[in-house]
Amino acid sequence: MRARLALKYAGQTVRLREVVLRAKPAQLLSISPKGTVPVLHLPDGTVIEQSLDIMRWACAQHDPDDWLAQAGGLVAQDWLSLNDGPFKVLLDRYKYADRHPEKSAQAWRDDAVALMLYPMEQALQCHSYLMGATLSLVDMALMPFIRQFVQVDAAWFEQAALPNLQGWLKGLLQMPLFESVMIKHEPWTDGSSEPLF
Numbered sequence: 001m002r003a004r005l006a007l008k009y010a011g012q013t014v015r016l017r018e019v020v021l022r023a024k025p026a027q028l029l030s031i032s033p034k035g036t037v038p039v040l041h042l043p044d045g046t047v048i049e050q051s052l053d054i055m056r057w058a059c060a061q062h063d064p065d066d067w068l069a070q071a072g073g074l075v076a077q078d079w080l081s082l083n084d085g086p087f088k089v090l091l092d093r094y095k096y097a098d099r100h101p102e103k104s105a106q107a108w109r110d111d112a113v114a115l116m117l118y119p120m121e122q123a124l125q126c127h128s129y130l131m132g133a134t135l136s137l138v139d140m141a142l143m144p145f146i147r148q149f150v151q152v153d154a155a156w157f158e159q160a161a162l163p164n165l166q167g168w169l170k171g172l173l174q175m176p177l178f179e180s181v182m183i184k185h186e187p188w189t190d191g192s193s194e195p196l197f
């Protein structure tokens, strides 16, 4: 989702091949053997295999609202590393708590709040976005994961003492950009059409 958000924001049209993860096409594995999505294959043959790198590439092509301006420093890197590392682990445990019975879902959630949601709440008390007064790549890179986290138990999130985080998420989800990337696409099979995205 975050790669799609950045590509759309940057006005970069791509041919989309929607992949079903339990039936990965050979063409995907031939350009990117690690077998995760998203993967961006450029006309010059370059393969970009990490969603964050796709975001950075897209913004480097066109960045009308300066998403990259505050996304290169140490604080930005800390947020991105925290999200893509330990927070993603806790998100997975909270989402699939039955597969991780060493703690209850609530305990996994508490760990994630302490690690990520509460520090975000504190940062958002000082400014509207994670890196300051304006939206940056960091907000957009983290938002899909916070959204997933909230979807596990939306009623809990609604009543949690995280007012600034609630406002931040709501604002981002209401952006037309977000709505425009949520359209579902048919899985790609060899020979099927590739919608322009």
Ligand SMILES: N[C@@H](CCC(=O)N[C@@H](CS)C(=O)NCC(=O)O)C(=O)O
Binding pocket: 021, 035, 036, 037, 038, 049, 050, 051, 052
């Ligand atoms: N660090 C990678 C992680 C990508 C990732 O884990 N993608 C998931 C889907 S959201 C995936 O492709 N999983 C492979 C699988 O389930 O087989 C990135 O951000 O691009």
